[in-house]
Amino acid sequence: MAVCGATLAAARRGPARRTLWQIDPAACVQCGLCATSCVLPVSAVKCVHNFAMCGYCRLCFGYFEADAPALNAGAENQMCPTGAIQRRFVEDPYHEYTIREDLCIGCGRCVKGCTDFGNGSLYLQVRHDVCVHCEECAIATVCPTQAFRRVPADDPYLRKGAAGEGT
Amino acid sequence: MRPLRTILPSLATAFAAQASDRFPKPDFEAAYQPPAEVWPGAGTALGEAIDVALLAAALGLAAHLALGRRSRRGIAVLSVVCLAYFGFWRRGCLCAVGAIQPVAEALFRGTELPLATAAIFLLPLIFALFFGRVFCAAVCPLGAIQDLVAWRPQRLSRWLASPLTLVPPIYLALALLLAGTGSAYVICRFDPFVPLFRLSGNLHGILAGICLLLLGVVLARPYCRFLCPYGVLLGWFSRFSWRHLTITPEECIRCRLCAESCPFDAILPPQPAAAPEPLPTAVRRLGRILVACPLIVLAGGWGFARAGIPLARLHSDTRLLEQIALEEAGMAVPSVESDAFRRSGRLPDELRQSVAGRRRALGRGGWWVGMAVGVVFAARLLGASVRRRRDGYEPDRLHCLSCGRCFRACPVEHARLRRKAATEE
Ligand code: SF4
Numbered sequence: 001m002a003v004c005g006a007t008l009a010a011a012r013r014g015p016a017r018r019t020l021w022q023i024d025p026a027a028c029v030q031c032g033l034c035a036t037s038c039v040l041p042v043s044a045v046k047c048v049h050n051f052a053m054c055g056y057c058r059l060c061f062g063y064f065e066a067d068a069p070a071l072n073a074g075a076e077n078q079m080c081p082t083g084a085i086q087r088r089f090v091e092d093p094y095h096e097y098t099i100r101e102d103l104c105i106g107c108g109r110c111v112k113g114c115t116d117f118g119n120g121s122l123y124l125q126v127r128h129d130v131c132v133h134c135e136e137c138a139i140a141t142v143c144p145t146q147a148f149r150r151v152p153a154d155d156p157y158l159r160k161g162a163a164g165e166g167t
Numbered sequence: 168m169r170p171l172r173t174i175l176p177s178l179a180t181a182f183a184a185q186a187s188d189r190f191p192k193p194d195f196e197a198a199y200q201p202p203a204e205v206w207p208g209a210g211t212a213l214g215e216a217i218d219v220a221l222l223a224a225a226l227g228l229a230a231h232l233a234l235g236r237r238s239r240r241g242i243a244v245l246s247v248v249c250l251a252y253f254g255f256w257r258r259g260c261l262c263a264v265g266a267i268q269p270v271a272e273a274l275f276r277g278t279e280l281p282l283a284t285a286a287i288f289l290l291p292l293i294f295a296l297f298f299g300r301v302f303c304a305a306v307c308p309l310g311a312i313q314d315l316v317a318w319r320p321q322r323l324s325r326w327l328a329s330p331l332t333l334v335p336p337i338y339l340a341l342a343l344l345l346a347g348t349g350s351a352y353v354i355c356r357f358d359p360f361v362p363l364f365r366l367s368g369n370l371h372g373i374l375a376g377i378c379l380l381l382l383g384v385v386l387a388r389p390y391c392r393f394l395c396p397y398g399v400l401l402g403w404f405s406r407f408s409w410r411h412l413t414i415t416p417e418e419c420i421r422c423r424l425c426a427e428s429c430p431f432d433a434i435l436p437p438q439p440a441a442a443p444e445p446l447p448t449a450v451r452r453l454g455r456i457l458v459a460c461p462l463i464v465l466a467g468g469w470g471f472a473r474a475g476i477p478l479a480r481l482h483s484d485t486r487l488l489e490q491i492a493l494e495e496a497g498m499a500v501p502s503v504e505s506d507a508f509r510r511s512g513r514l515p516d517e518l519r520q521s522v523a524g525r526r527r528a529l530g531r532g533g534w535w536v537g538m539a540v541g542v543v544f545a546a547r548l549l550g551a552s553v554r555r556r557r558d559g560y561e562p563d564r565l566h567c568l569s570c571g572r573c574f575r576a577c578p579v580e581h582a583r584l585r586r587k588a589a590t591e592e
């Protein structure tokens with residue numbers, strides 16, 4: 001009885017809907033554990049792109065390996081292990097980079113390149129159409145930077161560039 | 168000239184400060200529209216309300232099948248449906264068993280408790296208070312998957328079974344302690360069946376699930392009986408339930424067939440009223456119990472407070488601090504985690520504080536939950552020493568999972584159904 005009462009009292013303070021897990025891009029350092037620690041065979045964490053921050057660089061630090069032999073779409077030149085980034089010429093010298101989420105495994109290699117040397121327009125987020133919404137996110141239990149936190153289900157992303165969120 | 172070593176860091180900070188505009192935004196000549204950003208949502212509030220309503224409906228149906236219709240077949244069918252929906256379709260995360268943990272965290276740490284989670288936690292308990300453990304009978308997917316494989320259940324001898332039934336309260340207390348201190352959700356982390364529902368997860372989890380199912384062939388529902396922490400709560404509510412499933416609504420002829428049919432050993436034999444005990448023996452017995460009870464309570468508190476130290480390692484901060492200490496002592500090479508930690512800008516002091524705080528909370532909380540476990544065990548001891556009269560075979564409300572297997576075994580019940588069929592014709 002007491003259990004029921006206390007639970008109800010606690011629930012009255014809380015939100016109606018379940019909370020979900022999300023990555024704070026300001027805290028994440030792209031350690032790579034997101035790709036390997038999710039309970040799903042292919043992680044629910046994906047790279048997302050804030051085009052408003054992107055420099056559309058010809059030499060993208062997220063797209064090209066630092067020691068790329070040539071600046072073309074050859075697999076040996078690409079940072080992404082699965083070739084999930086699509087590079088499209090827009091106009092000289094600009095290129096557009098889009099993420100194919102069906103291929104992305106959330107390893108964060110591109111994000112690291114872009115954050116360390118570029119504008120930081122690529123970042124990692126839990127995609128809620130893929131995530132199964134574990135009560136305790138398996139990645140959050142290993143994330144060394146405590147970048148994971150619970151967010152309301154009605155607004156479940158921590159967008160880069162949005163007011164108050166990571167820059 | 169300043170050495171490069173001293174310039175580089177300041178250069179790096181200058182560089183980092185401008186991270187978002189190292190490269191100017193382009194001025195496109197042609198009209199260019201960047202691709203639209205997509206932010207897939209996670210269901211709707213209505214969807215969540217429907218989930219809760221489905222759970223309530225399933226519970227209602229289970230109660231009707233177990234207490235009203237008295238149909239084992241109905242219960243079995245409903246349990247398969249619930250296994251398919253709540254287990255394999257929803258992949259196990261609409262789970263009252265795991266919901267213990269956010270509730271504990273909200274109660275002990277003041278975190279937010281979503282209404283949907285509270286409802287999922289409370290509904291089966293409320294039904295248990297009215298009708299017994301009908302959740303276990305037909306709704307819980309963890310129970311249903313074990314029920315399906317219980318082909319050749321063997322009876323466990325008493326000396327093995329009774330100590331094993333002490334495990335679930337311990338597990339419950341650990342789960343409360345670890346969730347209540349924000350250390351870990353152990354019920355989820357060590358859930359043996361959810362990896363099977365999702366067909367993914369770590370290999371250990373999947374193997375544990377398969378082993379438990381294999382064991383479940385000869386030992387019916389091992390997780391339910393000897394591990395499940397939620398089953399403890401359900402049992403307590405069911406113990407005082409308003410109504411409960413009966414083996415037959417008519418008078419028991421003490422044939423013992425039902426007790427043999429119950430794969431969970433949850434049927435209590437008839438028991439004559441206790442013979443009056445000579446006063447001195449009774450006093451001595453009472454004295455022994457009264458001495459034992461506080462000792463059990465203290466031992467529980469002490470044991471749990473001690474357990475907090477190794478358990479703290481379930482939290483990543485503790486592991487990280489240990490790893491960093493090893494590295495500083497030159498006994499380990501940097502790991503992915505410690506490398507990320509150093510790049511994150513979090514200070515080792517912050518880590519030390521978080522770990523020390525958690526240790527303290529685990530120690531303090533350990534005393535409380537440990538003593539609570541002690542009280543539960545002491546209550547069992549007291550309960551075992553009072554003999555209550557029972558006229559016929561009865562389901563043990565604490566452990567009966569309301570599966571309805573005993574209906575078919577009872578000859579009185581067969582006769583009743585035949586009579587009923589005859590009058591209906
Ligand atoms: S585990 Fe944490 S730090 Fe590592 S990539 Fe994921 S969010 Fe970033």
Ligand code: SF4
Binds near residue numbers: 047079107108
């Ligand atoms: S490099 Fe990793 S995070 Fe980036 S797009 Fe490829 S798979 Fe995704």
Ligand code: SF4
Binds near residue numbers: 037130
């Ligand atoms: S909540 Fe579960 S499914 Fe979602 S990202 Fe975390 S581990 Fe993966």
Ligand code: SF4
Binds near residue numbers: 302307311390396398
């Ligand atoms: S005892 Fe636990 S696991 Fe078994 S059916 Fe009941 S709630 Fe589910």
